[in-house]
Amino acid sequence: xxxxxxxxxxxxxxxxxxxxxxxxxxxxxxxxxxxxxxxxxxxxxxxxxxxxxxxxxxxxxxxxxxxxxxxxxxxxxxxxxxxxxxxxxxxxxxxxxxxxxxxxxxxxxxxxxxxxxxxxxxxxxxxxxxxxxxxxxxxxxxxxxxxxxxxxxxxxxxxxxxxxxxxxxxxxxxxxxxxxxxxxxxxxxxxxxxxxxxxxxxxxxxxxxxxxxxxxxxxxxxxxxxxxxxxxxxxxxxxxxxxxxxxxxxxxxxxxxxxxxxxxxxxxxxxxxxxxxxxxxxxxxxxxxxxxxxxxxxxxxxxxxxxx
Numbered sequence: 001x002x003x004x005x006x007x008x009x010x011x012x013x014x015x016x017x018x019x020x021x022x023x024x025x026x027x028x029x030x031x032x033x034x035x036x037x038x039x040x041x042x043x044x045x046x047x048x049x050x051x052x053x054x055x056x057x058x059x060x061x062x063x064x065x066x067x068x069x070x071x072x073x074x075x076x077x078x079x080x081x082x083x084x085x086x087x088x089x090x091x092x093x094x095x096x097x098x099x100x101x102x103x104x105x106x107x108x109x110x111x112x113x114x115x116x117x118x119x120x121x122x123x124x125x126x127x128x129x130x131x132x133x134x135x136x137x138x139x140x141x142x143x144x145x146x147x148x149x150x151x152x153x154x155x156x157x158x159x160x161x162x163x164x165x166x167x168x169x170x171x172x173x174x175x176x177x178x179x180x181x182x183x184x185x186x187x188x189x190x191x192x193x194x195x196x197x198x199x200x201x202x203x204x205x206x207x208x209x210x211x212x213x214x215x216x217x218x219x220x221x222x223x224x225x226x227x228x229x230x231x232x233x234x235x236x237x238x239x240x241x242x243x244x245x246x247x248x249x250x251x252x253x254x255x256x257x258x259x260x261x262x263x264x265x266x267x268x269x270x271x272x273x274x275x276x277x278x279x280x281x282x283x284x285x286x287x288x289x290x291x292x293x294x295x296x297x298x299x300x301x302x303x304x305x306x307x308x
Contacts, residue, residue: 043168228253
């Protein structure tokens with residue numbers, strides 16, 4: 001239900017923010033705290049054993065992470081160039097392409113009969129690696145024409161991502177029984193926080209949204225499609241079973257776009273946050289549709305394998 005309602009609430013609140021931006025503009029300072037809440041909630045769903053899964057699925061994790069930090073940044077740059085985007089929007093696309101996989105990939109993977117343990121492990125590992133790789137990739141790909149504050153971004157990612165996730169994992173270890181009791185509400189907390197971030201960014205960008213919104217939405221759809229498609233078919237060509245292929249497709253195609261939007265607001269401009277905002281809405285729609293399709297089709301090794 002959370003997944004199904006997320007796009008609807010995101011669209012409704014975004015519409016409100018577009019027509020009544022004054023309701024949300026003053027909440028700009030709350031974007032980072034909201035993102036920290038999301039990261040703590042993610043940490044609460046993880047335990048040290050999830051990171052140990054990396055050892056059991058080394059090859060899949062390595063391939064998935066390589067695709068995550070190669071396919072999505074390069075695709076983002078190519079799409080931005082093809083659409084003739086301004087520097088601001090190109091930075092926004094690169095931020096979306098260079099952040100880690102989104103936590104929604106774990107739920108989509110579960111619904112699509114993928115390898116959920118592998119998905120959680122990959123999200124955790126890419127989140128930790130993204131603290132270093134996100135500022136590095138953005139600086140590498142566009143630093144020549146834009147002053148990318150890589151070190152400041154790195155320190156912010158440590159504070160916004162690394163520390164909150166670590167706190168969440170530690171709380172899960174120390175207070176596991178309590179965490180189990182509140183676990184059911186965590187997706188709702190994350191959804192509320194992400195939807196509010198989206199609305200704030202829409203409000204801040206409302207004056208130019210009508211001008212560039214449709215073209216950015218088209219670019220985001222193409223970018224997301226590239227990630228999902230290559231995530232699946234590259235791993236399939238490498239000989240992984242279909243459960244792993246589905247898992248890596250979601251890990252590559254579904255980004256932590258809320259983080260991308262927050263970084264854009266903090267270090268660049270509201271316009272640079274627009275790709276992350278639209279990606280946050282779209283990848284939940286595309287992910288839900290794909291998960292629904294795959295959930296009705298058997299994975300390798302089952303009786304209906306030939307249907308997949």
